[in-house]
Amino acid sequence: MRKLLWLVPVLLLPGCVRPPQYNDIVRIRPEAVPQWQNALQDTLYGGHFLRGTALELQIRPNERGSFDTVLLFRPAVSREERSPVWQIPIAQLQNIAQRFGLDTTAYGGWNVVETYGVTEHIPTVRSIPVRFLACDCLPLGIGLPGFALRCPERRLPWYFIELRGVAGGYTDLPTRTSRQGWIRYSGELAVGMRFGTHRQWGIGLVASPGMPLYNSFRTELLRRPLTLLHLRYQFGSERVIRRRERLFHIDPTCGPVRTEPVLEEEELSSPATGCIRPFLYGQLGLSVDRLTLRMARFWLAQKQQCSDCVRFLKDLEASGQLPEVDFSAPLSYGLGIGVEVAATSWMDLALDLGWRSLAIGEETALLGFQNVPSTRRLHMLLFRAGVTF
Secondary structure, eight states, rough: OOOTTHHHHHHGGGGOOOOOOEEEEEEBOGGGGGGGTTTTTTTTTEEEEEEEEEEEEEEETTSSEEEEEEEEEEEEEOOHHHHHHHHEEGGBBOOOOHHTOOOOOOOTTEEEEEEESOOOTTTEEEEEEEEEEOOOOOOOOOTTOOOOOOOOOOOOOOSSEEEEEEEEEEEEEEEEEEEEEEEEEEEEEEEEEEEEETTTTEEEEEOOOOOOETTTTTTEEOOEEEEEEEEETTTTOOEEEEEEEEEEOOOOSSSSOOOEEEEEEEEEEEESSSSSEEEEEEEEEESSHHHHHHHHHHHHHHHOOHHHHHHHHHHHHTTTTTTTTTSOEEEEEEEEEEEEEEETTTTTEEEEEEEEEEEEEEEEEEEEEEEEEEEEEEEEEEEEEEEEO
16 A cells, blocks of 8 residues: 555646746837836847746736736746746737737737747747636626626717706795795706816806796796806816736746736726716806896996986985895806716716706886896706716
């Protein structure tokens, strides 16, 4: 029985056999040389390279919704040392197939590596395996079994278009002595241009059919369309490149695993994730219904004192004899905060909550005049939902 014990290491040996070793080189682009300065063995015909064994080309999804392609490479070391496996982004490598005018493969020639010790213009090359890695990662951190939530990388164009459904809560005056709360619905369309280093700013116009509101002097319900200047700022539009040192520990050999620090670049969305981006907006403008436009014309006329009736009414208001009439400018304004979630590379889903101070025009019969204008102001709480292009 003891004589058979020597067979045990032999039977276990195949599970610990090192993978094939090759005398490959990979050429490093000049701009990436500082990251590999301590690992470069030599220069070949004026170019920098790493020497060792190219294991495989990996194509794997990343958290931005696209794919990363890296070369798994084991550097050549002495027999006394255990060599790590480095993951080298192909963006840091020269393409050998293109360099020597070889036929590129379905992978653009990135799965072709060069053998060390040949003449410059007569290279010896070999092909390495290509492996696709599936990823069930959840960028938003929602740990739902069997459910993978991914977000496409949003590409912001030079323009923006917002389509919103609006629910508004406010208190209206059917008459001068009664109040009534309402929740009414409308829609809004905003169109404008993006600007800024990361297109985080936007300016444009928003149009809306508005909410039905009363002329409280005559109990008359009118639709109040709106046109507003629309300014927005979106957080998380910038893309930040951060360099970090990462420890890779991919080692198919037997025994203890040795890690090796490798510098890599990571593209981040800041400050939020690439999926959810908060935004702020502000609005300033005018209701464009008949009574509000009439009040706006009267406000401009009283600044110029261009008629006797305007001066007469203005003097009465100043003396306190028209307590129910307000001749202030009917300018509306508002602000809000919300979030946008990338649904595709060209469209976001959007939700926001806002407040609006809405000025509307009214009119009444007074002092022998049939249509004395007045301004009334309402405060609205708005919930908007829709899409942004």
